[in-house]
Amino acid sequence: MNRADALRQALGDTVRFGPMRERIEVLFETEARAWTQRPDGWMVIPLERKPAGFYLVSTDREGQRRGQEVLDAFLGPATAVLEPQTMSSDDGGADGILHSIGIRHLSYLRRTTESMDDMLERIEDAVATVDGKDARPRPVRPSHVDLLRDFRLALLGHNGRAAERALENLRLTGRLSAENLRFLDVELLGRLERWKELQALPYLQEMLRARRPRAVNEILLQMLWWTELAERCIGGQSADEVYAQVELGARFGTLLNAVDIPITEAGRSVAIVTATAQGDRGRVERLLGAVAVDGERERLERLAAGADTVAHVSAVHSIQDLFDQAQYGAVTRAFLEAPDPAAADLAVQAVLEAGEANESAPAVLSAVRGFEAEGRLRPNRRLQRDLSELDRLVDGTCGGWVEWSARLARERWPDADHVLRSQHTQWAGLETLSEPDLQHLANQVLAAWGGDNKEQVKRALDVLCRSVAEAVDTMRSDAFFDTVLILLADQPNLSEPVRDAYLLLVKRFLACGPAESDYQERLSETSRLWTLIASPAAVDWGLSLVDVLLYAPCPEPAARLAVISEVLGTCQSFEQRLSARQQLELEVLGDEAGVPVRRAPTDTSDAGSVWKRLDGAVVGLYSLQPRAQALLANRLSRLCHPKKIDVNSDKVATASLRALAERADYLIVDIWHAKHAATDAIDEVRPKSEQIMPRGQGITGLVQALEEHLSATDGAAHAVRR
Incomplete structure (x- = not known):
């Protein structure tokens, strides 16, 4: 056994360090590389021995002395005290392993500070100083801005565990109010489509009585559709019947009209049921006019059957009635048709309740300020406060991407990320911008990243990633796409969600069939990123990268092979730290790439007990990914013996898709290669909790997700569903 492997065995499984795992991995790899250059030196390493914790290890007393001098300087007695320990060469654990490679001396770092994080920070500083470089890839204490970025990027990648950890x-941190944390709870459950959990939140009714951001309203409308309305509407009940049975007006009145035209299909379904039951024919027509997909339009027309024409509203009393019914859009339209100071208060509240600066907001503000200037209106204290809020709302209104980026680069703008998040869905898409506009957008965002609005750009990073990912194949220039990749790679904290977002964008870019020069540039950037993050904790990312490169269009095979060889070679160097599944995927990907990887014999009894749950089971897969069935079967066949791997690739709801969703013992829904209509059909017959969602890319992402699902659930919970 060589020295590096022995040190890794003495380190043990780093899962025990929880959220500090990656930092300790990086620290260990940095020290292990340095040790090979100065084998008579010293090293700080957490060992699997008693007492548990960090140890200073060395081959001789001089190494102990030098190490102790450095650690005393950086830690001090207020952080840790070094206590010499007696080693046992006969020990079968860490002592015996270290003794076999010539390490004869060690001292225990007994922590005296209350914070393990503080001690690790000081050790990282000591190692980085001795080695002459910063060994930490990210700040010791991520700021609340970093955590908020990780939270939303994790949701973008459907990585629920990372999102929950960030939240x-x-x-x-104590930096966010209780109200904002509740909004993030809604965002978490909604983005992961955990509608039942969202419905069961104890403070949901309290939240419905308060003002909410549009993004929260959009999610709550989806929740309402899937938990209360979908089954009834699919069963053929009319809008009036559903509205009455569910008591929509009484239970969800402030939500139903908060967004005039929701951005999601489920939200529009709730809106058209509401508009039909309330007799708001104008809103019905606006909803139908906003739908471009024939299938959805036909379904909305069926839901709207029997809508009556709403009477013209002009009297103050009628506006009050509309406000009491939470028909905020109707309130503002009625006010603007016949402006009246007596209705100004209701109009301002209606705009604010919608949670966004829509097209009516500036007109309402102008009218009310005009009444005030003419002396026809004397605002009370509450209306003055609401007018100030409406001023800020209107001031933040942007007409599109270029206008937003120009202001972002021009002045400090604390609300820039909120404006982008709440308004970008109403703007013309990136694919409609000209090449000069895209170049201007890219330059302005980069200028903001290097200026006063860096935090605002970081908070909005998930929106930028999602927007370019959706438009990458239709944009007239790659300038803005390149900028977003630069922002991701330039993060001082290359966390798991950041890396996953980068890989998602690279995959979307490669799928478009780039030119040779663009392909080479992207490979070089990705290779540099891998060099920065390479560690056992990043092996799954590396495997996903190889999977993406293998099955994406490739104008330069030699360059691709070089990067794949580099990634697989680095992963193989961590062989002693890899799981059975990772070792298998390393071998399979090497075979598929033509870069054979020797797989050392390992004890897979523990891992095998997890994969054996699939023996004799039907594994279902919904995916539009080419060759998905053959590639998945090839990998699973080396881990277990499923009865059948059944794949469906229908793009719409079909009987065969529903049948697969019902009969499969385990169902993987490949969200990266799926059609919305088909996934809705799956949701109708199988709850989200029984669907396995990959967060990684390619076939590797499917196998990773399946392993996580098997490891996280009890075997008894997966009895055959038939």
Whole structure:
């Protein structure tokens, strides 16, 4: 056994370090590389021995002395005290392993500070100083801005565990109000489509009585559709019947009209049921006019059957009635048709309740300020406060991407990320911008990243990623796409969600069939990123990268092979730290790439007990990914013996798709290669909790997700569903 492998065995499984795992991995790899250059030196390493914790290890007393001098300087007695320990060469654990490679001396770092994080920070500083470089790839204490970025990027990648971890750390910072944390709870559950959990939130009714951002309203409308309305509407009940049975007006009145035209299909379904039951024919027509997909339009028309024409509203009393019914859009339209100071208060409240600066907001503000200037209106204290809020709302209104980026680069703008998040869905898409506009947008965002609005750009990073990913194949220039990749790679904290977002964008870019020069440039950037993050904790990312490169269009095979060889070679160097599944995928990907990887014999009894749950089971897969069935079967066949791997690739709801969703013992829904109509059909017959959603890319992402699902659930919960 060589020295590096022995040190890794003495380190043990780093899963035990929880959220500090990646930092300790990076610290260990940095020290292990340095040790090979100065084998008579010293090293700080957490060992699997008693007492548990960090140890200073060395081959001789001089190494102990030099190490102790450095650690005393950086830690001090207020952080840790070094206590010499007696080693046992006969020990079968860490002592015996270290003794076999010549390490004869060690001292235990007994922590005296209350914070393990503080001690690790000081050790990282010591190692980085001795090695002459910064060994930390990210700040020791991520700021609340970093955590908020990670939270939303994790949701973009459907990585629920990373999102929950980031949200929990956000709570601990104490930087966000209880109300904002509740909004993030809604965002978490909604983006992961955990509608039942969202419906069961204890503070949901309290939240419905308060003002909410549009993004929260959009999610709550989807929740309402899937938990209360979908089954009834699909069963053929009319809008009036559903509205009455569910008591929509009484239970969800402030939500139903908060967004005039929702951006999601489920939200529009709720809106058209509401408009039909309330007799708001104008809103019905606006909803139908906003739908471009024939299938959805036909379904909305069926839901709207029997809508009556709403009477013209002009009297103040009628506006009050509309406001009491939470028909905020109707309130503002009626006010603007016949402006009246007596209705100004209701009009301002209606705009604010919608949670966005829509097209009516400037007109309402202008009318009310005009009444005030003419002396026809004397605002009370509450209306003055609401007018100030409406001023800020209107001031933040942007007409599109170029206008937003120009202001972002021009002046400090604390609300820039909020404006983008709440308004970008109403703007013309990136694919409609000209090449000069895209170049201008890219330059302005980069200028903001290097200026006063860096935090605002970081907060909005998930919106930027999602927007370019959706438009990458239709944009007239790659300038803005390149800018977003630069922002991701330039993060001082290359966390898991940041890396996953980068890989998602690279995959979308490669799928478009780039030119040779663009392909080479992208490969070089990705290779540099891998060099920065390479560690056992990043192996799954590396495997996903190889999977993406293998099955994407490739104008330069030699360059691709070089990067794949580099990634697989680095992963193989961590062989002693890889799971059975990772070792298998390393071998399979090497075979598929033509870069054979030797797989060392390992004890897979623990891993095998997890994969054996699939023996004799039907594994269902919904995916539009080419060759998905053959590639998945090839990998699973080396881990277990499923009865059948059944794949469906229908693009719409079909009987065969529903049948697969019902009969499969385990169902993987490949969200990266799926059609919305088909996934809706799956949701109708199988709850989200029984669907396995990959967060990684390619076939590797499917296998990773399946392993996580098997490891996280009890075997008894997966009895055959038949």
